[in-house]
Amino acid sequence: MPSELLLHRGLVDATGARHRRVSLRPLGGHEEAALAEAVSLDGGAPDERTVHEVLAACIERLGGYRHVTAEHAAALTRGDRQRLALALRGIMLGDPLVLTLRCSSAACGELADLELHVSSLLGGGATEPDPEPQWWAVETPDGVLHVRAPTGADDEACAGLPGGTAQRAGVLWDRLLDVGDPPAAWADLAPVTQQLLARTLADSGTLPDLLFVSACPACGALLELELDPFQLLARELALGADRLLAEVHCLAFHYGWGEEAILALPRPRRWRYLELLRRQLESRPLT
Ligand SMILES: [Zn+2]
Structure with a gap:
């Protein structure tokens, strides 16, 4: 898997310049453990703050930014964040991806395997996508309104709010609308306007297509699965959490290093030390 990725919107700096090209690096043991822990409690998706920190840790460079913070990661769109999570999954665990669906x-109740490739989920084509608009202008019965794609910061701000799903959606939409004159509030817009805005974002291609339909091999029923890349990555890393602990134990036992130092190593480096150790213990040449 290549460790370079071109984001669709990217980061827009104070001058309006775009930063879209990302160099990714594998996560260190600390972030691996944090991500695994964030889903181990309820098996759901990790919280937004953990996602910001994980993304910041895996981005080596983003356009002109050589130091990417959690706040930069939070400012990326949902779609770009999902692409980053998929690319990260690819460099940590490889390109082939097998999902198991249970017939509904x-x-x-038969199980069906769905075989995918991370590279094709990311678009994989030779052509580079044009930069995504920052705003979409939508003609509506309430006038021309401007709407933008939701970011990680938007999702974080809405996640902790009291009230039902509809109330939280209203708060999110208020953030996504460019308030005109007079200011437009989501709740005051005509239902047809709300539909037009929602359809504009849904059709914009800002999100990667991660909805899969497959036929049950036993009864032919259609099975649907919507992939959440963060949940996938976190679950897969959680499955490896016991192994991570064993790896820390092994390196600590033989080299005398502390847990902190071992967890700070990126996975490929940790594995190289383990391989050297194995050769040493088997009295084989080290190189
Ligand atoms: Zn079936």
């Missing part, structure tokens, strides 16, 4: 028919 009560009489069947």
Whole structure:
């Protein structure tokens, strides 16, 4: 898997310049453990703050930014963040991805494997995508309104709010609308306007297409799966959490290093030391 990725919107700095090209690096043991821990409690998706920190840790460079913070990662769109998570999954665990779906028919319940490749989920084509608009202008019965794609910061701000899903969606939409004169509030817009705005974002291609449909091999029923890249990555890393602990134990035992120092190593380096150790213990040449 290449460790370079071109984001669709990227980061827009104070001068309006775009920063889209990303160099990724594998996560260190600390972030691996944090991500695994964030989902181990309920098996759901990790919280937004953990995601910001994980993304900041895996971005070596973003356009002109050589030091990417959690705040930079939070300012990226949902779509760009999902692409980053997929690319990270690719460099940590490889390109092939097998998902297992259970048939939803009560009489069947058969398991079906869906074989995917991270590179093709990322678009994989030779052509580079044009930069995504920062704003979409939408003609509506309430006038021309400007709407933008939601970012990690938007999702974080709405995640902790009290109230139901509809209330939280209203707060999110208020953040996404460029307030005109007179200011437009989501709740005051006509239902047809709300639909037009929602459809504009849905059709904009800002999100990668991660909805898969497959036929059950036993009964032919159609199975649907929507992939959440962060949940996937976190679950896969959580499965490896016991192994990570064993690796720390092994390196600490033989080299005498502390847990902190071992967790700070990126996975490929940790594995190289383990391989050297194995050769040493088997009395084989080290190189
Ligand atoms: Zn079935």
